[in-house]
Amino acid sequence: MVIVPWNSSIPAASASSSSLPVICEVVFVLGAPGTGKGTQCQLLQERLLSKEDGSEQHQLWTHLSAGDLLREERKSGGSELGELINSKISAGELVPSSITVKLLENAIIKSNQETHCSKFLIDGFPRGQENMQAWESTMKHHTIKFVLNFECPEEVLVGRLLERGKDSGRVDDNMEVIRKRFKTHQENTVPILTYFGKQHIPLHTIDSAKMVEHVYNSVEPLFL
Numbered sequence: 001m002v003i004v005p006w007n008s009s010i011p012a013a014s015a016s017s018s019s020l021p022v023i024c025e026v027v028f029v030l031g032a033p034g035t036g037k038g039t040q041c042q043l044l045q046e047r048l049l050s051k052e053d054g055s056e057q058h059q060l061w062t063h064l065s066a067g068d069l070l071r072e073e074r075k076s077g078g079s080e081l082g083e084l085i086n087s088k089i090s091a092g093e094l095v096p097s098s099i100t101v102k103l104l105e106n107a108i109i110k111s112n113q114e115t116h117c118s119k120f121l122i123d124g125f126p127r128g129q130e131n132m133q134a135w136e137s138t139m140k141h142h143t144i145k146f147v148l149n150f151e152c153p154e155e156v157l158v159g160r161l162l163e164r165g166k167d168s169g170r171v172d173d174n175m176e177v178i179r180k181r182f183k184t185h186q187e188n189t190v191p192i193l194t195y196f197g198k199q200h201i202p203l204h205t206i207d208s209a210k211m212v213e214h215v216y217n218s219v220e221p222l223f224l
């Protein structure tokens, strides 16, 4: 077992401590790297709108990418924390769960305060049993509506990720780390899919090898 020499120093979001915890509905969006989690979550956030007559329409679901939150924290966090996140991402391994869950918790609180939206698409999390346990220890009051799981042949994913790597600027979009990310996904994320069933959390597996709009047409009805 790897013991990570790090103590949680991510401050809590600036919610007043006397306020009750906001109860949200979440959808976990999973799938190997390159399956289109972020792309589909963006479209859902943009296109699923309230239908109130007269007043301004607003988004029903907010997209939160665990990977994006970690990359942001790497930039703005203290050097020790930033280095730890960077070393894990660069190795295609998982960042300690306490860090990721704290960032998600802060992002949910902040976003809810700003937009009053209480439905979240959690993209790229939980990636393993330990992630799930960490979520359950502090975030169990939120309802997990269902889990979306994207599947796509590995050769298609490699093509997408190498294409993205040309201008993504990401340290992990290269062949060596892509292989490690696939391995981490197989070993850590795939096994927890059966856990959701045991918890009576619906799991929707979607074939995401097709064109973006085609995939979107399979995903959107799950939210209507």
Ligand code: UDP
Pocket (backbone or CB within 6 Å): 031, 032, 033, 034, 037, 038, 066, 067, 068, 070, 088, 089, 090, 092, 093, 094, 095, 096, 100, 123, 124, 125, 126, 127, 131, 172, 181
């Ligand atoms: N990561 C992590 N825990 C998470 C989400 C991401 O440790 O809950 C790390 C992990 O190293 C992963 C990287 O961040 O390989 C990039 O994640 P992202 O979701 O951005 O990649 P994608 O799957 O979308 O290509």
Ligand code: MG
Pocket (backbone or CB within 6 Å): 037, 038, 065, 067, 124
């Ligand atoms: Mg992504």
